[in-house]
Amino acid sequence: MNSVDISNELHQLLSGSNVNLQLSVPQLVEKVLNRQEGVLTSTGAVKAETGKYTGRSPKDKYIVEEASSKNKIDWGAVNQPISEEVFCNLYTKVIQHLQQKDEVYVFRGFAGADEKHRLPIQIVNEYAWHNLFAHQLFIRPTEEELSVHNPEFTVISAPDFKADPLIDGTKSETFIIVSFERRTVLIGGTEYAGEMKKSIFSVMNYLLPENGILPMHCSANVGREGDVALFFGLSGTGKTTLSADPNRKLIGDDEHGWSSNGVFNIEGGCYAKCINLSREKEPQIFNAIRFGAVLENVVVHEHTREADYDDNSLTENTRAAYQLQAIDNIVNPSLAGHPNTIIFLTADAFGVLPPISKLSKEQAMFHFLSGYTSKLAGTERGVTSPEATFSTCFGSPFLPLPATRYAEMLGQKIDEHNSKVYLVNTGWTGGEYGTGTRMKLAYTRAMVQAALEGELTNVETAKDSIFGLEIPLHVPGVPDEVLQPSKTWTDKAAYEAKAIELAEKFRANFKKFSNVAPDIEELGGPQHN
Template sequence: MSVGGSRVENVVLKQFTIHSNLSVPQLIEAALARKEGVLTSAGALQVSTGKYTGRSPKDKYIVREPSVISHIQWGTVNQPISPERFEGLYRKALNYMEERDLFVFDGYAGAGEEHRLAIRVVNEYAWHNLFARQLFIRPSGEAPITRQPDFEVISLPGFKADPLTDGTQSETFIIISFEKRVVLIGGTEYAGEMKKSIFSVLNYLLPLKGILPMHCSANVGEKGDVALFFGLSGTGKTTLSADPERHLIGDDEHGWSDRGIFNFEGGCYAKCIGLSEESEPQIWNAIRYGAVLENVAVDPLSRKADYRDNAITENTRAAYPLEYIPGAVASGRAGHPKVILFLTADAFGVLPPISRLTKAQAMYYFLSGYTSKLAGTERGVTEPEATFSACFGAPFLPLYPSVYAEMLGRRIEEHDAKVYLVNTGWTGGAYGTGKRMKLAHTRKMIAAAIDGTLEDAPFGRDPIFGLDIPAEVPGVPAEVLNPRRTWSDPADYDVCATALAKRFADNFKRYEPELPPEIVQAGPKVE
């Protein structure tokens, strides 16, 4: 077997063992023997990702190859690196692997044979390979994949770049080569880089086939009613889509084709800081043998996980296969969504907990992608930061945001989907003064949106943001629904709301020249 498939020629790998497609118990045994982690009392494998406990967006690159130059939105998100620099690092990586054991997983990204990408993941760590096995789609039965991989991920935490000679900004790098069909990762132990790199690959390839890739979770009811939950990390996609009354399709990444939606993955990657059995029983029970716990504090004697402990990072994570969630949709596929929810963690504490959007507003808020980066999800983020992330996923979008927005707009119109903006962030004041929205209240509001009862409520218009706010939702105190009423001083609310409205307007200026007036005018009113 060769690492790198048919694209690596005349390379002989010596002096190490390739562990190909090991089972979950075999990978756990290897990780324990290599002292990569410990077992918790619940049976999960607890590991540490070292000094990098979140993604490294400033160290992500796309190779500036002839076939992609005119399509990529180059900039701070999609940083270019020359083919020569990449080739140099690639050869160094192959040399680095010559004296190390490697773990290989062959699987898929994308449910359904007509959409799926055959992927090979090559790891230096056994626990990284376990992560890949649980997060990507595993081959059915015992039959191995016989076709050559469409894309390969090579992740080598111990292989570090030299910025002076390799042209990187630090020792860490995440590089995508669309022509070689390789993702090369080095200098970081954070396993989420593998998952998000393949998401970025699909975000480039699928629109060329007329398929909308989405940074969203999805679930479906007994009547086939599909709901999508858009949002950046930490906004509640995994938590809110894991609903005991509905069936989980996937927790983070999906495609929307002419036939409906489909999951990109075979597992879930839940943020678990503050996790409790009472508030999130499905996720709690999924953290068992076969699951991977990243950076979660564990008692050295009892081996019980302490989900309240943020000493290592706020970005504690659990990775587990989709089938660990009761009633999850095994096929990873469903029909067209009727309800779409944009989740935002508003650090200003001024957006309503739920509001109804017109189609023009849906396009405006999708392109804006307002949220807050939560602590630990990226290197250097220590407390919530208000930010705008186009399409609720700018770090993973190689193409221009308008490509994805136009596709979403067409899908909404074709299938008459209802769209709501949901604030899972702060209420009663900004971060540091207000409190985080109660999960129980958010669940009730979302349930009302999905089952249609929310449409029967009286609505009022917010004078600044122009959003339609329901006056009542069963099980939710009326004063919670209007954010201005939750502040001790309404005048302070007005100041903060106006400041956020101006941020929206300033951010949206980049899109105005290419959009129709009704979308530009659908945003907040700034005097």
């Protein structure tokens, strides 16, 4: 089956009488309720459950091995190859499955807030609530834009269609398959809506570098003077907390591109974690969950329909999807200039990384490729002491190209725009997890603010002997003794042993890049003992 056959099959599906094209939010909410796909909460949001899959299924994610893309893809555990034959057979079955449904929902919009670089997309859904989710997460077209909209990538999501691994060539009933040649994402066997969002991010991670644009898994905001900041960090490092600043406007919370014009949001909404959400701690997110928003796997009281954000009985990974416009303090449209400041966040449970340090370009590329944080005891079965966790470019599950391609682009852009890069440790001080204490949020905020305001550009620094990092010796609002980890430990020998242990973990993780990025390792990594 070739691309023409696929477009014909899709055309036949979309020409069917069961297709609902570009329904409004109120229409979709009505469909969700009438079809009993979800319930209305006390704030007017729709709550739906995703069954046994309450998160992504990375082992069921594939890229079609095609002549035009196979030499570009970084094949491996993240980017698993699958044959064109398997894809085409599943594609036909999914189309036939959807043709037999009483209703199918289609959303057309964009990925990318910069009109010069946006990707026209369409999302074809079996569930009305999934289409509502797409309406919240992607960029919605105006009537004029819709009239000339020509989709360049299509996501087809059919949760009720389950693959048979023995017949269909998959590992399980679930599949997320990207075909770059046919410009299609095929999703089946999972009701988790996040697969749609992340599949388009993966597509943008493939397409944008071809145009000299760096795709980034980060949040971004802009200050009153127009200064732009990026925040990279894995779960638990404080990315959402630190980027939500009342004195700065949000560009976006998760996915961005950095072009020759500056930074732009790839999305039109937010997909926020909401376990233990409260109005006091995160008022912007709390207040954004209103009519049109989608709550995923959040427990709702049957009578009052109030959400219980502290209840994790369905999953720890409870989510809220809402339009960016539901937040007051945003940039609209979601684009700004070149980043003045880049913050890499880590929660180091070993307690040895400085609370803030200045990075050279090579160090920035090293820590970008490393994407380090700690997994804590108690968060997963079998984790009894802190474990070093590395996620390349702070987003390894979504990178179709070799990671060094993204790191090289980052280095070029840092050089070109003289962006200042800082590594900020929101983890432990005075000892490792269990002995030391978590860095005070007030101190972290003061350090980030000083970095954003340029107060650390010319400040006196000391070089960390093990990691080679430049540590500012004075930060407004932070006691000097907090800034150098070696001075916060009472047992100096224990500190040095733990720091050397973590440095070795960095080196071991970086071995996969040693052949392709030896200079980055030499100039940007821990010092050799």
